[in-house]
Amino acid sequence: xxxxxxxxxxxVFQSTKINCGINYGYFIFIIVKHTEGLEWAxxxxxxxxxxxxxxxxxxxxxxxxFELPEAYLAKQLQKLSGAGLVETRRxxxxxxxxxxxxxxxxxxxxxxxxxxxxRHFHCSELRQCGPTAVSDKQxxxxxxxxRSMWKAEAAWRAELKNTTLKDIQVIGYSETPPxxxxxxxxxxxxxxxxx
Amino acid sequence: xxxxxxxxxxxVFQSTKINCGINYGYFIFIIVKHTEGLEWAxxxxxxxxxxxxxxxxxxxxxxxxFELPEAYLAKQLQKLSGAGLVETRRxxxxxxxxxxxxxxxxxxxxxxxxxxxxRHFHCSELRQCGPTAVSDKQxxxxxxxxRSMWKAEAAWRAELKNTTLKDIQVIGYSETPPxxxxxxxxxxxxxxxxx
Numbered sequence: 001x002x003x004x005x006x007x008x009x010x011x012v013f014q015s016t017k018i019n020c021g022i023n024y025g026y027f028i029f030i031i032v033k034h035t036e037g038l039e040w041a042x043x044x045x046x047x048x049x050x051x052x053x054x055x056x057x058x059x060x061x062x063x064x065x066f067e068l069p070e071a072y073l074a075k076q077l078q079k080l081s082g083a084g085l086v087e088t089r090r091x092x093x094x095x096x097x098x099x100x101x102x103x104x105x106x107x108x109x110x111x112x113x114x115x116x117x118x119r120h121f122h123c124s125e126l127r128q129c130g131p132t133a134v135s136d137k138q139x140x141x142x143x144x145x146x147r148s149m150w151k152a153e154a155a156w157r158a159e160l161k162n163t164t165l166k167d168i169q170v171i172g173y174s175e176t177p178p179x180x181x182x183x184x185x186x187x188x189x190x191x192x193x194x195x
Numbered sequence: 196x197x198x199x200x201x202x203x204x205x206x207v208f209q210s211t212k213i214n215c216g217i218n219y220g221y222f223i224f225i226i227v228k229h230t231e232g233l234e235w236a237x238x239x240x241x242x243x244x245x246x247x248x249x250x251x252x253x254x255x256x257x258x259x260x261f262e263l264p265e266a267y268l269a270k271q272l273q274k275l276s277g278a279g280l281v282e283t284r285r286x287x288x289x290x291x292x293x294x295x296x297x298x299x300x301x302x303x304x305x306x307x308x309x310x311x312x313x314r315h316f317h318c319s320e321l322r323q324c325g326p327t328a329v330s331d332k333q334x335x336x337x338x339x340x341x342r343s344m345w346k347a348e349a350a351w352r353a354e355l356k357n358t359t360l361k362d363i364q365v366i367g368y369s370e371t372p373p374x375x376x377x378x379x380x381x382x383x384x385x386x387x388x389x390x
Contacts, residue, residue: 034316042340043321067324107343121229126238129262132378144366145237148302148358156351163343171339183327
């Protein structure tokens, strides 16, 4: 008997054959979506990219700026920090700052940091299940269905890798209403002066 | 006050501003993944594509063939039927059959039928939240962050649209172990003769 997988208690169905049915039920309620934390993280990084490099922002200010729950935003920023995309600065003017130039932070790195880098399509080797499966050795390549799904994911990742925070910044500079840009700058100046 | 959204009871956070914070908490536990039903649906369609066109398969046989829970597989087949990708044939030799030629069934159509066609990246217009937001009219285009994420999704969809069940079938014909192909054909013949 192989060791129980860590998610065994979440399984709602188990096949009698060990390579089959092992994950069934586990992903049933998971839908194709990004976490909202990703949206928050990209927006937070955009703000960090727009401020002078010597500025660090505490989570509290970012949360207030976007009207977000601070505790949950903190988790996203910790994930970005763990991935080396932002750094924490200590002291009275401490907080988060970008750890790299915006041109070196891709959307793919942000997605991987927040939502993980696992493939979206999970192959449970269905072709090796059921009454007509044959020896493992007769399946030298991954299933063609999985490969086709993964090819599409590769196109998605390539596009994300090709877009940087700098590109987002360029759009932001040209499209943010000037009135808002000025209000935001003043708001951060005032709040940072108080801290 | 606007009407409560249907998922109101699932919200864990609500901003004081109506356009902001409205969905917060709703997607927190949703991760970027396909449902496993998608894998089952594509494999089921591949089997239907491989059998003679006059053959219809009851859910029971498809479930037994892949060792899947019949009730949950039935839901996936109903979704495919609702999307016009498979059709139900009645009578003693009844069951599911493809409603179109394999060359006319794209992976995108299968994904949309099972997992839905909604965008993966949800934009909650964060730029219009918080103390520095300005009038709605000053944001004529969708947010640049959302547009960048959607561009990557478009690349993913384009690739899925470019791959058909016929392509999957060609891979299957060349890579399925001959021993399994023969066993599978015999298994279906035998089971269909009994029904």
